[in-house]
Amino acid sequence: MVKVIGESVKRVEDRRFITGRARYTDDIKLPRMTYASIVRSPHAHARINGIDVAEASAAPGVVAVFKGEDLHQESVISVPCGWQVDFKNGDQMLEPPHPVLASGKVRHVGDAVAVVVAESAAQAKDAAELVEVDYEVLEFVVDSLEAVADGAPLVHDDVPDNIPFDWELGDQEKTDAAMAAADHVVTLEYRNQRLIPNAIEPRSAIGDYDVASEHYTLYTSSQNPHVIRLLMCAFVLNLPEHKVRIVSPDVGGGFGSKIPHYIEEALVTWCAGQLGRPVKWTAERSESFTTDVHGRDHVTKAELGLDNDGNFVGLRVKTYANMGAYLSTFSSCIPTYLHGTLMQGLYTTPAIHVDVTAVFTNTTPTDAYRGAGRPEATYLLERLVDQAALKLGYDPVELRKKNFIPPFDGVNQPGYETQVAMTYDSGDYEPVLNRALEMLDYEAVRKEQAAARTQGRLLGIGFSTYVEACGIAPSAVVGALGARAGLFESAVVRVQPTGKVTVLVGSHSHGQGHETTFSQLVADRLGVPMDDVDIVHGDTDLVPFGMGTYGSRSLAVGGSAIVKSLDKVIEKGTTIAAHLMEAAAEDLEFAEGKWTVKGTDRSITFGDVALTAYVPHNYPEGLEPGLDFTSFYDPVNFTFPFGAHIAVVEVDADTGKVTLKRFVACDDVGNVVNPMIVDGQVHGGLAQGIGQALLEGALYDDNAQLISASYMDYAMPRADDFPEFEIDRCVTPCPHNPLGVKGAGETGTIGSTPAIVNAVLDALWHLGVRDMEMPLTPESVWRAINAAASI
Amino acid sequence: MPFSVRLTVNGTDYEHEVEHRQLLTEYLREVLGLTGTHVGCDTSGCGACTVLLDGKAVKSCTVLTAQADGGNVTTIEGLANGNELHPLQEAFNVEHGLQCGFCTPGMIMAGLELLDRNPNPSNEEIRHALEGNLCRCTGYENIVRSIKYAAAKS
Numbered sequence: 001m002v003k004v005i006g007e008s009v010k011r012v013e014d015r016r017f018i019t020g021r022a023r024y025t026d027d028i029k030l031p032r033m034t035y036a037s038i039v040r041s042p043h044a045h046a047r048i049n050g051i052d053v054a055e056a057s058a059a060p061g062v063v064a065v066f067k068g069e070d071l072h073q074e075s076v077i078s079v080p081c082g083w084q085v086d087f088k089n090g091d092q093m094l095e096p097p098h099p100v101l102a103s104g105k106v107r108h109v110g111d112a113v114a115v116v117v118a119e120s121a122a123q124a125k126d127a128a129e130l131v132e133v134d135y136e137v138l139e140f141v142v143d144s145l146e147a148v149a150d151g152a153p154l155v156h157d158d159v160p161d162n163i164p165f166d167w168e169l170g171d172q173e174k175t176d177a178a179m180a181a182a183d184h185v186v187t188l189e190y191r192n193q194r195l196i197p198n199a200i201e202p203r204s205a206i207g208d209y210d211v212a213s214e215h216y217t218l219y220t221s222s223q224n225p226h227v228i229r230l231l232m233c234a235f236v237l238n239l240p241e242h243k244v245r246i247v248s249p250d251v252g253g254g255f256g257s258k259i260p261h262y263i264e265e266a267l268v269t270w271c272a273g274q275l276g277r278p279v280k281w282t283a284e285r286s287e288s289f290t291t292d293v294h295g296r297d298h299v300t301k302a303e304l305g306l307d308n309d310g311n312f313v314g315l316r317v318k319t320y321a322n323m324g325a326y327l328s329t330f331s332s333c334i335p336t337y338l339h340g341t342l343m344q345g346l347y348t349t350p351a352i353h354v355d356v357t358a359v360f361t362n363t364t365p366t367d368a369y370r371g372a373g374r375p376e377a378t379y380l381l382e383r384l385v386d387q388a389a390l391k392l393g394y395d396p397v398e399l400r401k402k403n404f405i406p407p408f409d410g411v412n413q414p415g416y417e418t419q420v421a422m423t424y425d426s427g428d429y430e431p432v433l434n435r436a437l438e439m440l441d442y443e444a445v446r447k448e449q450a451a452a453r454t455q456g457r458l459l460g461i462g463f464s465t466y467v468e469a470c471g472i473a474p475s476a477v478v479g480a481l482g483a484r485a486g487l488f489e490s491a492v493v494r495v496q497p498t499g500k501v502t503v504l505v506g507s508h509s510h511g512q513g514h515e516t517t518f519s520q521l522v523a524d525r526l527g528v529p530m531d532d533v534d535i536v537h538g539d540t541d542l543v544p545f546g547m548g549t550y551g552s553r554s555l556a557v558g559g560s561a562i563v564k565s566l567d568k569v570i571e572k573g574t575t576i577a578a579h580l581m582e583a584a585a586e587d588l589e590f591a592e593g594k595w596t597v598k599g600t601d602r603s604i605t606f607g608d609v610a611l612t613a614y615v616p617h618n619y620p621e622g623l624e625p626g627l628d629f630t631s632f633y634d635p636v637n638f639t640f641p642f643g644a645h646i647a648v649v650e651v652d653a654d655t656g657k658v659t660l661k662r663f664v665a666c667d668d669v670g671n672v673v674n675p676m677i678v679d680g681q682v683h684g685g686l687a688q689g690i691g692q693a694l695l696e697g698a699l700y701d702d703n704a705q706l707i708s709a710s711y712m713d714y715a716m717p718r719a720d721d722f723p724e725f726e727i728d729r730c731v732t733p734c735p736h737n738p739l740g741v742k743g744a745g746e747t748g749t750i751g752s753t754p755a756i757v758n759a760v761l762d763a764l765w766h767l768g769v770r771d772m773e774m775p776l777t778p779e780s781v782w783r784a785i786n787a788a789a790s791i
Numbered sequence: 792m793p794f795s796v797r798l799t800v801n802g803t804d805y806e807h808e809v810e811h812r813q814l815l816t817e818y819l820r821e822v823l824g825l826t827g828t829h830v831g832c833d834t835s836g837c838g839a840c841t842v843l844l845d846g847k848a849v850k851s852c853t854v855l856t857a858q859a860d861g862g863n864v865t866t867i868e869g870l871a872n873g874n875e876l877h878p879l880q881e882a883f884n885v886e887h888g889l890q891c892g893f894c895t896p897g898m899i900m901a902g903l904e905l906l907d908r909n910p911n912p913s914n915e916e917i918r919h920a921l922e923g924n925l926c927r928c929t930g931y932e933n934i935v936r937s938i939k940y941a942a943a944k945s
Contacts, residue, residue: 010884017892018880018899020827020867027826122812200831200839200927201893252829252893253927285832511891511928676887680933684890687930711836711925719931720918748930 004520004530008676012530013515022250025204025221030278033206034063036268037124038281039114039131040290041106044362044704045140045153048104048113052132056116059130061123064275067114068101076100076270079261080235081327082227084482085165085336085358093165093482096156098326098365100236100263100270106135107155107325108362109705110290112263117271117279140362142700144299144322147359155325155360162360164327168353169340169420175353178314182305186388192376193774194297194322194698196714197369199510201252202283203292205265207272216244218269223254223508224548227485229540231261231329237270244269248538251510255688256368257292258510259550260329264291289709294698295369297322298335298376304349304384310394312347312403317354317380324365331367332358337481338373338469338551344418345381346429346467346642347403352419362704368550370688370749374468382464382754390765396463396758397437404429404465410735415637422469424640425742428668431730433465433644436666439726440646445662453766458651459661460763463644464755470743471556471639471734488634489558490544493522493565495627497614499607501528503565504536506546507558512745513677514554518562520673521739525566526606527593544630552743555673556639556734563738564631572627573609579620580604580612639734639742643667645751647690647759653767656782658694658760660723665751668730670742675729678744682727685748691717692749693756697775715775764788796860800825801869807856815851815859816840819866827867827896831925838924841897842866848904850923867896870903879903879941888937890928898924902938911942 016022053065078097085093097103102113114131118124139153146152147162155162179185206219216239222228225246233241251258264281271279283291298319305314321335340354371378389396405416410426417423442461449459472478475486490506501522509515519533536542546558570590577595578585581604588595596603612619613627648662663686672678695715699708708714733740753774760776761769768788772780793808800823807822819825819842828851831839835850842851843865870877879899882888889895898921905912905920912920917935926934 011887014884014889014892015876017889017895018867018876018883019871020825020896022827022892024826024829024893026830027820029821029824122810198925198927199891199893200837200925201829201891202831250892253891255927282830285834285836513890680887680890680929683930683932684928685930688927710834711832712834716925716927717930718925719921719935720915722918722931724914725930725932 005524005673007674009516009520009530009674011513011516012519013513024201024250024252025206025219026282028206028219030206030208033278033280034117034119034275035121035124036271036279036281037116037128038112038264039116039128039133041102041109041111041113043106043135043137044109045138046106046135047138048102048106048133049136050134051114053114056127056130059123059127061119062127063117063119065114065116065131066271068099068103071100071270072103075238077236077238079263079266080231081332082329082484083333084484085167085332086482088166088168093332094159095164095327096159100266108364110287110364111325115267115271117275140704142361142363142704144320144359144361147361148320148357155362159360163357164323164360165332165358167336167356170353171351171419172353175314175316175351178351179303179305179316182313183308184306184392185303186384186391187301187303188383188387188771189301190771191773192296192298192300192379195295195369195692195696196289196698197255197257197292197295198716199253199255199257202285202288203258203262203264204282205268206278206280207268208278209272209276211276214243216269216273217247218265219247219249220265221251221258222248223251223258223510223550225508225538225540226506226545227548228261228265232266232269236266245541248508254510255370256295256372256550260293260367286709289714290364290706293328293367294324294364295366296376297366300380302380302384304388306388306392310399310402312349314351315343315349317343319356321356321358322361322363322366323358324361324363326365328365328367331365333483334368334373339377341420341422342374342377342469343381343420344422346405346427346465348405349419354420363700370685371746372551374746374750375689375753378464378466378750379754382466383757386463386758386761390761397433400433400463400465401430409732423637424467425637426732426735427467427640427642428732429465429642432642432666432668435728435730436644436646436664439666439728440664445648458653458763460649460651460759460761462647462755462757462759462762464751464758465644466751467640467642468747468750469638469640470552470746471635472551472553473638474636475634485547486634487547488632489553489561490546490630490632491558491561491565492544492628492630493562493569495569495610497611499528499610500532501526502534502536503562504543505558505562506543506548507554508537508549510549512549512554513674517555517673517677518559521559521562522566525563526569527591528606552745555739555741556737556743557633557635559739559741560737561631561633564633565629568629568631569627573606575620575623576609576612577604580618636736639670641667641669641742641744641747643747643751645755647755649756649759649763651760651763651781653785656778656785658776658781660690660756662723662726664726665748666728666730667747668732669744669747670734671731671740672729673741679727681744682748683725685746686725686752687717687722689749689752690722690756693753693774693776695721695775794857796856798859799863801866809856811857813856815854815856818856819851825866825868829893829896831893838901839894839897841900841924843900843904846907848901867899878944882937882941882944886933886937886940888929888934894924894926898926898934902941905938906942906945910945
């Protein structure tokens, strides 16, 4: 039989995408469809004294104009946050309303004020220009440190100091003592800048209402249709969940930005109910920039204590996390449970304390962006380690190896208990670093660096060794930490009478290639050709309740749910096969798509058993017909991939331009089902991580206008910004899921950013440059070089 | 006042009355139902809407339908010959040059024009030629390989 697990099988979903036959939300056109345009605030903070819709309502093609008070009269409630993080003192998280349309006040540029529904998109946009809003502009605040300062304007009147919650993890007393006793303390104070995810498909949503059956359908570009259905029905529109169907068809990239339940989803659904006609809204790119959730935006002070032998003795962290104007769906868990819990890194640091203050500002809400908290944690740790190496004269490789946690496989050795509430599943950290060094030829590159320096050329080598948490997540654990949802995943394996297999999954593919990877699991387990397998996702009327795709969870959690159902199919199939062959079930073995009586040549095929299950004439007594199983898999732990990334850069001292000459990454994501797809995930992740280091950043001006709100102004990574990536893998299986997989969707982004910044600092350290803020644009690098030279 | 246009799209002649302000991308998507051409930014910044107009790669979100009057347009839907994929389409599958697929039609059309101008481009030339097309998924590496593959195949 052909081996399918571990093979770079070409993607089965590609054909529709490369022939222009994919179906994204904006491609859908329903009969009698109308089009919505949203009137948005041009101000960061303003009171709405009145909205005049008379002229807009009379404009050609306009079907309706709605404002906040129209919705609220219909008992539309605000959009909730999905994770409750209470204050350190036990007080409940402050969660001010996030209304579907602004009510009384607007709190960031782009906040939705009114909606115009018209016969065409152009007519809706024309009429939206005619809505007159009487704004009374209020004082605003953009920066998280300014927002917590005395006398700062309040984003929400009932949230004192603009702080919705604060949070801590680790042992403060022990850490303070360790830091006081440390021989050296290396300190960094920096901003992990705000980023804009920029999925290339703009968000889109179509609401539809069938008056006769009282059923709603929402088509939406979401990573998690069931989550949207639950939040929208139960918390926003008060709709009966069994009469609401959410379809997330092809989705053009997510990167976290399509996790949250957005107001536009509730808005078009509500409008469709009011009008009895489908209502479509598709974001213009400027709307995407100002209303898709942003990522990162931390202000951090981090201190690493070391003894005279280079051992890490303590880590102390203080972070202000900018939440923007409202608490988006998963915003509260990102700077806390997905950030603070990663502070152990892959080091034995015995004392750690992390303290986080969440802050409201008059900016676009922040939420998950690829990595979501773990890139921020890795940036913090890995910058500190290279900084310590440069400052104290260690080789960054040796300093890391000295502090690495020794290997543990989670089977023969227990998992590793961190100082910050996690138990790592399995880890073996030196091999990934050694392999990366080998790929780089470290000694040769160090020699090249020294030789280049004698010629006045500035080469730098930067490292990052990371561990991250994915396979999100054990429901009971996250529930105890404030999650308002379970984080299991679901899968149905439906064997058809002819032996073809339909698999319905609660995870959602928006580029990850699930249709291929999941088909490989089925083909491997059942011994059927991949062509006989179809993967269905993204429709709440078809697939069982699932939590969707983010946090590199789809294979570790969703794939495990598929395996559970496949095992149930084989178990029941064995009973049927035993009956048909008049043998005992325990005498049968299932391999390569057939059951064989051990030690004989008597066998029966999977297809014959499938047909029998649906034509049960000659059938085991008491056994139900059918071969169709649903499983829910709730993981027992997170998974913890890790890896080593090395960047080699050259800095042009005259222009400040950083050229990335090489990027080497050796990751360990556990077992791999499809190496080609995993490589692709790594490439894309690297591009985003390197983009943060060198190019990207959201910028608000003095009027709180987002001035990086177009592709002319926000520096997206382009094809010529990168060298060819040099990547490889080691394999340390996850001990607690049936596939031994860990997750590969975010490693590239999590690991790469600090390697780049470390490399640039390595190139410039001898000139006196000690730190720089991302992104490392030519101007900022040039200024840093010149500032150092003038000291 | 509507404006009368005649265009050839993927080998078929069309004649329509359109609004003066209508964009070529709207014409392709809304009038002809050719939704393979995507709108990622409306400002020619992302390249998802790239089509060939008289053999040249253009960003159809910033071309008026009226400007394309009399022109010959090729979209992603016009590349395959029945079930037989164009070498570039095949290349994107073989080299895993796509993930979410949203930028893919524009990438393929940009690649098509590049290979027309330069049948054997270097990696550097490919990366330079794709500067106007954004992809957030792939890190571009496999897109470059896809175009190399197609060049070798043609």
